[in-house]
Amino acid sequence: MSGDDRRRLAPTRRNYVKYGGALLGGGLLAGCAGNSDSESTQTTPTETETTTDATGTETEPPYTAEIAPVGRVSLEEPPTNVFTHFPWFADMASALGRGDTINNVWWSGTTEALNYFTDGFNDFEISWRDRTGEYGFTKEQLYELDSDLHLVDPAWVTTQDNWSRSDISEVSNNIGPWFGNYYSGSHGTPPETWADEYEYNTLWELFDGAASLYGERSRYEALAAVRDNLLERIENGLPPESERPTAAYLSIETDLSAIYALRLNSLGYWNSHTRPLGAVDAFGGQEFSGPFKRIDMEALLEVDPDVILALWTVTETVDFEQMEKNLRDDPVGSEVSAVQNDRVCVQGTRWQGPLMNLFQLEMTAKQLYPEQFGEWPRYQNGDTYPAFSSDEQLFDHQRVADILRGEFDA
Template identity: 70%
Template sequence: MRETDENTGPTRRDYLTYGGALLGGGVLAGCAGQSGGDATTTATETATATETETEATETATETETDDSSYTAELSPVGTVTLDEPPTNVFTHFPWFPDMASALGQGDTVNNLWWDGTVAGLEYFTAGFDDFEIEWADAAGEYGFTKEKLYELDSDLHLVDPAWVSTQDNWNQADIDEVADNIGPWFGNYYSNFNSTPPEEWADGYEYYDLWDLFERVGSLYGERERYEALQSVRDDQLTTIEDGLPPESERPTAAYLSISTDLSSIYLLRLNAPGYWNAHTRPLGAVDAFGDEEFTGPFQEVDMEALLEADPDVILALWTVTETFDFDGLKQNLQDDPVGRELAAVQNDRVYPQGTRWQGPLMNLFQTEMTAKQLYPDQFGEWPTYEDGDDYPDFGADEQLFDHGRVEEIVTGENL
């Protein structure tokens, strides 16, 4: 329920109902396990303050069907309800623009960070004839200001306010102000690898997988049909993979790396961790070459000697799948390096390009297929040799681990 000023009347966002009221500590009411005395008091005071002005519309609201509003609940923001689908949406991290495109709503995105998202999605969807990345020109800089959000005047901010609270020049009052005067927040950043949110947001913070988050975004857009159609494709893909996986004892060891072309920096990523950053590797159940080694943050730096000690059967090289990265140069430098050339993955030509861990559902479908073929060529078909600038391979229907044509139909709205 939105609070209004008695002197000025409702804000221009009156058609948006922000169901989770912000609490002083940064946690929002409406999340499971987060209700308490303060939340109850806030909700009561808000209801009392607005009872008179909403009395005239209350009866009409009660008679509306569920289809007349667009509602989703997400930790840590609580419940967000829109009376209309959003048409002007602020995003920052790449998985949300991917979701918007998957739902046929790419034209609503007014901002994102990291233009590599565009190159990545172009690579994976190169075989879609009628698909357009409508937010291709919306890429900006990392971070954002409150002034920029006022300028963009968005209906919805697909960003986790808990993450926003960690950024320079943002405090709780600013977060509340944006929600009240512009449009609600909706995001859950720390489900990335189930990392720890800021202390003031940690109580009751819940984690979701990528497709759970996608479902909730689909509800806000009023695109349940598209979401359910894509979820069905994903379910079929996972079933195909689960049925085809070899016994654990026969699975390869793999190192998931962010590695520079000149080998000057090598960072290890988690392979099988929970969270949406591993949504394409975790279902494949390969053996992490570095075992159960624990580390804080998303990366851990390693050197070539540590990599040789682990000696993975397969190296998955993150961020390398498009022509913006010199993948051929990386492979040549590994072969020329006195330590690198000793690696089993190098000797057996099993160093493979990867896309991004910042994946939405579209990239997730393709990256899961790609990685399955890289890890298990005998079961799922070989991944072809990749050269810089190649598009995603045009696999025949019998080689696909999901129905590419069906996904194109869904996202373009040809056949829901």
């Protein structure tokens, strides 16, 4: 069947896929008022949002979650064919034992980073390793993939070329619903036409919703308990604020040709592994015009951080050992305290799901506070995550491995 033929299908052909909530009266299904697409027409769902059980009581479909700006999403069955773009949802699917459902994710570095953190887990497979694609996607691609669920924020999608709110409605009705909240990553400003419908969520609130749609509540709750214990341990072990190090959170090219500073403690789930640690942002007093600020070596020396957290360095994006050597050889970089004291530290990616979040919290806590949480070992290219003893672990790695296998007591 051609893509054009499929566009002419009746509005909902999925297993009881349904949107609800106040937002939808304002236009996700109907299209945005004032939409420039003159072909945008109001669509009416062919299913009701509730069913009636044998006693006559109305019940909600069993796999339901709600998130802004989408509203409520309900499925009759857990999804088996799922599209996502950004990597945090692919991480979530793997954490729920449903990584095999992911049919697309952007950027192969995602698998490199997750593999680094989970290499010590026996029988854990990144099922979507070979399903990485290009940045962006088209409506035609979504028709071809024929997904039960699109784990992508539709507000973000409408900022991409050739996407309108009527396209969002078409995909949700003819293929499968959307579920995502991109702008919570940095508490960024959503597109103006979505602003009234937007709320910010944490990473683990997104994970909560994904778990509900997959029908994997027990795994989510078990992993959330691990995280709660980890955060409590970190909070109880932090030194007084006056004794905390200054840290520069940087994206650095291997050859030092470009250096970008990022906020260390800003709101949003992209900082969910640095903000809870409460270190002093070396660039905290400076203005940023966006999430990144390009700096030179002199600017880095001026703030002179105790610690440098260097993004992407557990992936092939950056050659960490060569970058570190280049810093030591640079006449200005060699004067930075973090370089002189061997406190230039590897990091994964801000685009983390719950699995990477657990490991990156532990990793960064050890990098910033070795006296409180144990020393982070020196990294060499190709290393995998250190095999800490149970006494050295800040969370129970075996417990997480058991949850991933589905072999745990709830």
